[in-house]
Amino acid sequence: xxxxxxxxxxxxxxxxxxxxxxxxxxxxxxxxxxxxxxxxxxxxxxxxxxxxxxxxxxxxxxxxxxxxxxxxxxxxxxxxxxxxxxxxxxxxxxxxxxxxxxxxxxxxxxxxxxxxxxxxxxxxxxxxxxxxxxxxxxxxxxxxxxxxxxxxxxxxxxxxxxxxxxxxxxxxxxxxxxxxxxxxxxxxxxxxxxxxxxxxxxxxxxxxxxxxxxxxxxxxxxxxxxxxxxxxxxxxxxxxxxxxxxxxxxxxxxxxxxxxxxxxxxxxxxxxxxxxxxxxxxxxxxxxxxxxxxxxxxxxxxxxxxxxxxxxxxxxxxxxxxxxxxxxxxxxxxxxxxxxxxxxxxxxxxxxxxxxxxxxxxxxxxxx
Ligand code: ACO
Numbered sequence: 240x241x242x243x244x245x246x247x248x249x250x251x252x253x254x255x256x257x258x259x260x261x262x263x264x265x266x267x268x269x270x271x272x273x274x275x276x277x278x279x280x281x282x283x284x285x286x287x288x289x290x291x292x293x294x295x296x297x298x299x300x301x302x303x304x305x306x307x308x309x310x311x312x313x314x315x316x317x318x319x320x321x322x323x324x325x326x327x328x329x330x331x332x333x334x335x336x337x338x339x340x341x342x343x344x345x346x347x348x349x350x351x352x353x354x355x356x357x358x359x360x361x362x363x364x365x366x367x368x369x370x371x372x373x374x375x376x377x378x379x380x381x382x383x384x385x386x387x388x389x390x391x392x393x394x395x396x397x398x399x400x401x402x403x404x405x406x407x408x409x410x411x412x413x414x415x416x417x418x419x420x421x422x423x424x425x426x427x428x429x430x431x432x433x434x435x436x437x438x439x440x441x442x443x444x445x446x447x448x449x450x451x452x453x454x455x456x457x458x459x460x461x462x463x464x465x466x467x468x469x470x471x472x473x474x475x476x477x478x479x480x481x482x483x484x485x486x487x488x489x490x491x492x493x494x495x496x497x498x499x500x501x502x503x504x505x506x507x508x509x510x511x512x513x514x515x516x517x518x519x520x521x522x523x524x525x526x527x528x529x530x531x532x533x534x535x536x537x538x539x540x541x542x543x544x545x546x547x548x549x550x551x552x553x554x555x556x557x558x559x560x561x562x563x564x565x566x567x568x569x570x571x572x573x574x575x576x577x578x579x580x581x582x583x584x585x586x587x588x589x590x591x592x593x594x595x596x597x598x599x600x601x602x603x604x605x606x607x
Contacts, residue, residue: 285405286451287605288415289348292575293339294325294442294562301437308433315437320538324440324563326425332366334375336443337421340571341380344417348447352382356413359404360389361396361567363596364423368477376419385417393472394534394595395462396420396567397444401591401603402460404448409457416448422566427474429494438536439495440563444571454586458604459520461513468505468598471498503540506594510544513592513602521604528554529587530577530607534594535559535569556582566595583607 300323301312315321327336337360345352358373358380365372373387392399397420404416421443430436451457476492477483483493510533518524525548533541538559545555556577565572570591577583585607592602 282409283411284451284453284456285408285448286455286457287446287607288350288449289344289346289447290445290571290575290578291340291343291345291347292442292444292568292572293336293343294440294565294572295327295331295336297326297328298323299326299440304437307430308436310433310437318537318539319438319563320557320559321437321563322560324561324565325442327423327441331423331441333360333362333364333372333421333423333443334366334379336423336441336568337362337372337376337419337445338379340421340443340445340568341376341417341419344445344447345380348449350415350447350449352380353384354415355380355382355385355417357404357407357416358382358385358387358419359400359416360387360419360421361392361400362389362419362421363391363393363396363566364421364427365389372421373419382417392595392599392601393597394422394536394564394566394569395593395597395599395601396595397570398460398591398593398601398603399462399599401446401448401457402462402601404446405457408448408450414450417445418448419443419445420567420569420571422568424495424564424566427493427495429491432491432494434499435495435497438564440565442562442565442568442572444568444575446571446574454606456606458523458606459517460601460603461517461520462601463509463513463599465598468501469596471501471505471598472496472596502598503537505598506534506536506540507543507547509594509598509600510540510592511547513594513600514544514548514590517590517592517602517604523588523604525549527588528590530554530556530583530589532556532570532573532577532589532591534564534592535562535573536564536594569593578607 424439476487
């Protein structure tokens with residue numbers, strides 16, 4: 240009862256602050272207050288209600304790359320596990336990929352765009368530096384009630400966006416949130432640099448978050464950052480530190496630069512650490528995991544980490560061979576595929592782990 244009164248008071252103060260005449264709240268139903276944007280009196284469970292994914296049509300194989308740079312299919316497959324990746328068309332941008340994935344996720348969840356309260360797009364390759372790609376997606380979907388913003392946490396972006404979106408639903412600021420992980424790294428890749436151009440691909444994945452239940456809900460997140468590693472993976476030019484100039488473009492500083500071996504060591508260490516940490520937060524063990532989805536950057540990173548965690552291969556979702564590293568999109572694309580193929584079933588304990596530029600990392604444990 241006190242909580243409901245507090246909610247009403249908070250709404251009253253909010254509208255007064257906005258200079259609006261305060262409207263008395265007619266209903267005493269807390270769920271109704273929550274859907275109007277008030278904080279709930281308690282955190283409620285949150286689940287993934289539907290997933291969608293989209294990859295561009297164009298396939299770029301290792302044989303194609305052999306024609307472009309000094310590399311071989313054998314080198315790429317043995318060092319990375321990647322056989323092919325998808326590349327966006329010239330006129331395809333992050334919002335186009337996001338829209339296709341979002342529509343599929345909404346359909347799967349049985350949610351109409353007009354029911355969305357918030358859209359979060361995790362990306363480092365938005366359509367433009369601003370406005371937010373999320374706003375472009377919001378308009379294109381016709382989600383007229385939804386707020387929208389982008390989130391930047393490198394390849395960990397989707398996990399951070401899940402944490403933010405599920406928290407918003409959990410405390411009742413929102414009822415229905417669309418989270419998109421999308422990247423079009425082909426547009427910021429130096430296609431003359433063999434050490435990076437063989438790794439990346441384009442794609443998008445989306446998840447609709449709704450109030451959950453006992454057997455279908457997020458359990459815990461583990462999020463982290465070590466900005467001491469910021470220089471290991473970056474685009475030097477194009478921001479406020481070094482705006483784009485002719486000299487910067489001539490030096491190729493508008494493209495991804497990466498110290499691969501350092502990122503590799505970090506990735507293996509952090510997948511193990513974040514997985515153990517997120518499981519410890521909910522009192523579970525690695526043997527409890529039914530399905531494990533790590534950021535799809537390199538098969539050797541995944542294999543080294545899961546060997547250290549002692550996870551059997553049948554519980555580990557892998558699709559890096561077909562899509563390469565799609566950055567923020569890799570985890571939702573892999574989740575969607577695994578669910579569709581029956582590798583993830585309702586009630587399963589699923590652990591997802593991301594890592595990337597920042598350096599950043601994040602893990603989530605959830606009952607599917
Ligand atoms: N084809 C042929 N030879 C190559 C290629 C290529 N495409 N790329 C590099 N080489 C050469 C190098 O020049 C080097 O030659 P050298 O010994 O004569 O100098 C040799 O191969 C070995 O290079 P390494 O960098 O030591 O190779 P490594 O086994 O470490 O593999 C790789 C490189 C695949 C990049 C690996 O370090 C890696 O996967 N790192 C992590 C990358 C990653 O996950 N990044 C993304 C995280 S965040 C995000 O998703 C944006």
